[in-house]
Amino acid sequence: xxxxxxxxxxxxxxxxxxxxxxxxxxxxxxxxxxxxxxxxxxxxxxxxxxxxxxxxxxxxxxxxxxxxxxxxxxxxxxxxxxxxxxxxxxxxxxxxxxxxxxxxxxxxxxxxxxxxxxxxxxxxxxxxxxxxxxxxxxx
Amino acid sequence: xxxxxxxxxxxxxxxxxxxxxxxxxxxxxxxxxxxxxxxxxxxxxxxxxxxxxxxxxxxxxxxxxxxxxxxxxxxxxxxxxxxxxxxxxxxxxxxxxxxxxxxxxxxxxxxxxxxxxxxxxxxxxxxxxxxxxxxxxxxxxxxxxxxxxxxxxxxxxxxxxxxxxxxxxxxxxxxxxxxxxxxxxxxxxxxxxxxxxxxxxxxxxxxxxxxxxxxxxxxxxxxxxxxxxxxxxxxxxxxxxxxxxxxxxxxxxxxxxxxxxxxxxxxxxxxxxxxxxxxxxxxxxxxxxxxxxxxxxxxxxxxxxxxxxxxxxx
Numbered sequence: 001x002x003x004x005x006x007x008x009x010x011x012x013x014x015x016x017x018x019x020x021x022x023x024x025x026x027x028x029x030x031x032x033x034x035x036x037x038x039x040x041x042x043x044x045x046x047x048x049x050x051x052x053x054x055x056x057x058x059x060x061x062x063x064x065x066x067x068x069x070x071x072x073x074x075x076x077x078x079x080x081x082x083x084x085x086x087x088x089x090x091x092x093x094x095x096x097x098x099x100x101x102x103x104x105x106x107x108x109x110x111x112x113x114x115x116x117x118x119x120x121x122x123x124x125x126x127x128x129x130x131x132x133x134x135x136x137x138x139x
Numbered sequence: 140x141x142x143x144x145x146x147x148x149x150x151x152x153x154x155x156x157x158x159x160x161x162x163x164x165x166x167x168x169x170x171x172x173x174x175x176x177x178x179x180x181x182x183x184x185x186x187x188x189x190x191x192x193x194x195x196x197x198x199x200x201x202x203x204x205x206x207x208x209x210x211x212x213x214x215x216x217x218x219x220x221x222x223x224x225x226x227x228x229x230x231x232x233x234x235x236x237x238x239x240x241x242x243x244x245x246x247x248x249x250x251x252x253x254x255x256x257x258x259x260x261x262x263x264x265x266x267x268x269x270x271x272x273x274x275x276x277x278x279x280x281x282x283x284x285x286x287x288x289x290x291x292x293x294x295x296x297x298x299x300x301x302x303x304x305x306x307x308x309x310x311x312x313x314x315x316x317x318x319x320x321x322x323x324x325x326x327x328x329x330x331x332x333x334x335x336x337x338x339x340x341x342x343x344x345x346x347x348x349x350x351x352x353x354x355x356x357x358x359x360x361x362x363x364x365x366x367x368x369x370x371x372x373x374x375x376x377x378x379x380x381x382x383x384x385x386x387x388x389x390x391x392x393x394x395x396x397x398x399x400x401x402x403x404x405x406x407x408x409x410x411x412x413x414x415x416x417x418x419x420x421x422x423x424x425x426x427x428x429x430x431x432x433x434x435x436x437x438x439x440x441x442x443x444x445x446x447x448x449x450x451x452x453x
Contacts, residue, residue, distance in 0.1 A: 003163050004226070004251075029227035034251045039234040049241040050233060053248055055155035082241070084152065137141040138160055139171060 005033040005129055006056040010042040012075065015065035020092060024060060027118035033125070044074040051087055057132065058088040058109075058125055068095050068103065076107050088128050092116070143174070146273065151241055154273050158248060161269060162262045172265055179271035182214075183382055184278045186292040188258060188318070189302035191284025194328040196235035197365040198302055199281050203245055204237070204368065205375045206277060214246045214270035217281040218260050221251040228252075232281060246275070257291030258282040264295050264402065287317035294401050297391060298381045300374070302326045303342075305335035313338070313345040322358055323381045326374060330362035356384050415450050 009025050011018055018040060028035045036054050038047070051059050063071055072091060079085050085107075092112035095103070100111045110124050142160075145153035157175075161168050187195050187202075199215060206213045217232035228251035239245035250260040259282060260266075270278045282292050292299055301322035313319055327339050342360045351357065359377045363370040385391040419425065423446065431437050 003165075004253075006159075025229055029222065029229045030225055032222075032225045032227045034221075034228045034230060036230045036233060036249050043238075045240070046238050049239075050247075052152050052241055053155055053246060055159040082152075136156070138157070138165075139141055139143050139167065139174070 003129075005058075005125060006036065006054060007033055007058045007060055007125065008036045008038065008047070008051045008054055008056040009060045009062075010038045010047045010050070011040045011063075012042050012044060012047060012061050012071045013063060013065050013067045014041060015063070016040055017064045018062070020064070021060075021062040024062070024092070024118060024121060027122060028125070031122045044071065044078045047075055048078040048082055048084065048087075052082060052084055056087060057129060058090060060121075061089070061091040063091060063093040063095070066094070068093055069099055072103050072108050073106060086132070088125075088132075090121075090124065092121075143171070149274070151246060154246065154269065155248070157269050158266050161265045162250065162253075162260075164262070168265075172268055175268050175272040179268045182271040182275050182278045184267065184271075184280070184296035184298075185378060186280045186282065186296035186299045187302060188282040188285055188289075188292045188299065188321075189326075189328075190286065190304075190307065193284070193302040193304050193307075194365045195281050195284070195302050196232045198300070198326065198328060198363065198371075198374075199232075199279055200236050201363075201365045201368045201371045202279065202375060203239065205371055207244060210244065211276045212244045212246075212274065213277045213279060214248075214273065214275035215279045215281070216248050216250055216260075216263055216266060216270070218250050218252060218258070218263060218283050220283050221253050223254075226253070246270070246273075252283060255291070256289065258285045258289030259291040259295060263291075264405075267295060285318060287315060287319075290317065290321055293321050294398050297385070297394065298323045298378050300324045300326055300378065302328050303338065304329045305332045305338050307338060310341040310345065313341045314348070319345070323356065324374065324377050325358060325360040327360065327362045328365050330370075331364045331367075335362060354388050354390075356381055356390075419446075 007028055009021055011021055025035050025037050036056065038050055047059060075089055079087060079089065088109045090110040091108060095111055095113055100113065103111050109128060112121060142153045142156050146157050161172065187199055189195055196217065203213060219228060219230045219232060221228045230249035230251060232249055236247060239247060250263060250266065253261045255261040263280060267278055280292060280295050299321050301318060305327060325342055327335055339360050339362055346358050361370060361374050361377060363374060428442055432439060
């Protein structure tokens with residue numbers, strides 16, 4: 001059986017604007033992925049804990065509050081601390097180009113900005129899965 | 140160090156990976172399940188089912204808070220539907236859950252049905268074996284929102300909670316076969332809504348119609364308001380009263396034996412199906428057969444009989 005792509009989507013921080021993330025959730029679902037939607041006001045700790053329990057391939061976050069330079073690094077830190085940096089972190093929001101470049105340098109795999117078609121997110125995830133290798137011994 | 144070794148050490152990340160392995164049915168998953176099965180059998184297994192929007196997730200969340208007080212370790216599976224068209228799914232049961240940290244006593248996993256239509260996911264029963272082997276005291280399975288006939292939950296647990304709401308129907312609805320027959324505990328959630336007394340009375344009346352003796356568990360009907368955690372204590376107590384009751388009169392053991400029998404049959408069925416039905420087009424030329432049928436030279440019933448006899452000889 002084919003490995004399903006599993007993606008956790010969350011809204012970190014305090015902004016309640018969830019239209020964008022719901023559009024992404026529907027698009028990824030329609031592309032055949034399993035989307036775990038966790039909702040609003042998630043802390044980096046909650047997001048990473050949920051991602052590990054759900055064994056997702058990627059975490060997608062939407063940040064429209066302007067706190068992206070705080071929240072993205074915080075999630076990366078928790079991922080590292082929990083030895084889960086193989087989980088891809090991507091995101092979207094109203095994010096200036098300079099910040100986008102810095103975030104992607106930091107380890108955020110991809111930052112989408114307003115106007116990006118949903119197909120971009122879908123093909124980004126599919127490509128990222130191809131290069132992801134699992135060399136773990138189960139038994 | 141293998142993932143399984145880390146699993147036995149209690150590593151939750153390893154548990155998560157093992158679950159995916161089982162769910163994806165990757166190479167050797169049956170062997171893995173065989174190993175896990177020998178360490179399972181200790182967890183109390185609770186199921187929560189009911190129609191969409193009855194408040195199943197909210198009830199589970201409230202129950203989990205109650206379990207935390209007892210310092211019980213609980214593994215939860217929440218099932219939501221996969222699309223029959225794309226295979227995709229939106230798993231939204233976590234939205235209703237409060238924060239349960241990874242290093243705490245609660246482990247929560249969402250599963251998509253992946254083609255199964257009985258209210259559970261195709262691999263829910265197998266994932267339960269993994270949770271049990273990991274050492275959870277209790278497992279809780281929350282089904283997809285069900286109608287009247289998606290009843291697979293009875294094969295996945297010891298005690299079934301059926302959650303309804305005040306507008307779930309009239310007295311005749313409560314007497315119908317299917318969902319209404321599988322409850323060990325009924326919950327009427329959202330009981331702060333108007334007319335909730337009526338369905339509670341209707342349910343209790345319908346339950347009185349059933350023949351019973353001293354070996355019959357008297358199914359309770361519990362009004363709750365799960366968002367406010369109202370009456371959750373009574374629900375919690377009734378679930379464990381039911382478990383104690385069936386353990387005392389040996390129904391628990393009998394039920395588990397029946398589940399093992401069903402499991403063997405399910406494994407056989409899925410292997411036969413995979414081997415014969417899924418490979419049908421490799422063994423016979425279906426296009427030709429369909430052409431013959433549409434020309435009126437034969438019919439699906441005769442073809443079915445002939446193919447069956449052909450496989451029977453293999």
